[in-house]
Amino acid sequence: MRASMFYRIAAVLLLLFAVSHTLGFRQSDPTWGVDALVSSMRSIHFDVLGANRTYWDFFVGAGFSVGVLYLFAAILAWQLGSLPAATLALMRGTAWAFAMSFAAIAIVSWRHLFIIPVAFSIAITACLTAAAWISPKQVAPDSIAIAS
Numbered sequence: 001m002r003a004s005m006f007y008r009i010a011a012v013l014l015l016l017f018a019v020s021h022t023l024g025f026r027q028s029d030p031t032w033g034v035d036a037l038v039s040s041m042r043s044i045h046f047d048v049l050g051a052n053r054t055y056w057d058f059f060v061g062a063g064f065s066v067g068v069l070y071l072f073a074a075i076l077a078w079q080l081g082s083l084p085a086a087t088l089a090l091m092r093g094t095a096w097a098f099a100m101s102f103a104a105i106a107i108v109s110w111r112h113l114f115i116i117p118v119a120f121s122i123a124i125t126a127c128l129t130a131a132a133w134i135s136p137k138q139v140a141p142d143s144i145a146i147a148s
Contacts, residue, residue, distance in 0.1 A: 003088060006131035007081030010124050014074035017120045022067035026060065073098075080131070089136040099128035 028034055041056040080088070080095065088095065106121035 001130075001134075003085075003131040003135045004081040004083075006127045006134070007077045010127035010131065011074045011077035011081065013120060013124050013127065014070055014077055017117075017124070018067050018070035018074060020116075021070060022064065025063040025066075073102075077128070085136045092132065092135060092137065095128070095132035095135055099125060099132045102128055 028038060038056070041059060042054055045052050045054050047053075076098070080091070080098075083091070102121060102125040106118065106125050109117040109121045
C-alpha cells in the first residue's frame with residue numbers, strides 16, 4: 001500500500017473518532033453511580049481569572065477541545081495523503097511526530113480510558129506509522145519544484 005492510502009484511512013478513523021468523542025464524552029450510565037458527582041460538578045461555581053465556572057464547564061471545554069483537535073488531525077491526515085512523494089519526503093519529521101503523538105494518545109487511552117478510544121488510537125497510530133515508514137526517505141533534487 002502507498003502512504004496516501006494509510007493517511008486516508010487514518011483521516012477517516014480520526015473523523016469517526018472526533019464525531020463519536022464529541023457526541024459521547026458527556027454521557028454517563030446510571031449504573032456507574034456517578035450522578036451525585038456529575039451534579040456536584042455542575043452545581044458548584046467558583047471564580048477563576050474573572051470568570052464564573054464549574055468543574056463541569058472545564059470538563060466540557062476540555063472535551064470539546066479534544067474533539068476539535070481530532071477533527072484537525074483528520075484534516076491534516078487527509079492533506080498529507082494528497083501530497084506528492086517529493087513533498088512527503090521533505091515532511092518526514094512532521095509525519096513521524098504525528099505518528100508518535102498518536103502513540104502517546106494510545107498509551108494515555110490505555111492507562112486512563114476504555115476499549116473504544118484505545119482501539120481507535122492504536123489503529124490510527126498504526127496507519128500513521130505505516131505512512132511515515134513507507135514515505136520516501138529522500139528524493140532527487142530535480143524532482144522538487146521550487147515556486148517562483
